[in-house]
Amino acid sequence: MFFCVSYIEVVSGSTVKLFQVVLISTLDELYTYVQPTQLPPEFGGCFDYDHRCWMKNRMVSTGPLLVELILQKIELVICFQLMEDFADQAVSLIESLEVYGVELSETELPNDVSSTETLIQVQESKTLSFKVKFYVQYNIFRLLHFC
Secondary structure (H helix, E strand, O other), rough: OOOOOEEEEEEEOOOOEEEEEEEEEOHHHHHOOOOOOOOOOEEEEEEEOOOHHHHHHHHHHHHHHHHHHHHHHHOOOOOOOOHHHHHHHHHHHHHHHHHHHHHHHHHHOOOOOOOOOHHHHHHHHHHHHHHHHHHHHHHHHHOOOOO
């Protein structure tokens, strides 16, 4: 049998409180500290306790305000994350556009029709890709307007 009594100091503000902690190993020992009528059936008592019901009651009394505060904090976190993502992606897009601009200016133009058509298709594909990325960034910017 393991039995231990110790004292724990808890600091609350500038007040130090001393609490007794007792470790017990049997239900009989538990009954010396708590009456069976105050314990749920899992601990040999007869107190009818439903934690889910208790949680529902707590949420009814404090829920709406608490839920609203949590949602506000979540919205802020999401907005900050969107702003960081937007900034990172915007910088990346600008850098990619600069590289693409240099690539376009340094590209030698072909002398035959087939090579010219291929070059145009490649450049149209890259340009379309940049347009899509820009459109995505623009929509993220519009979302950030509501943050």
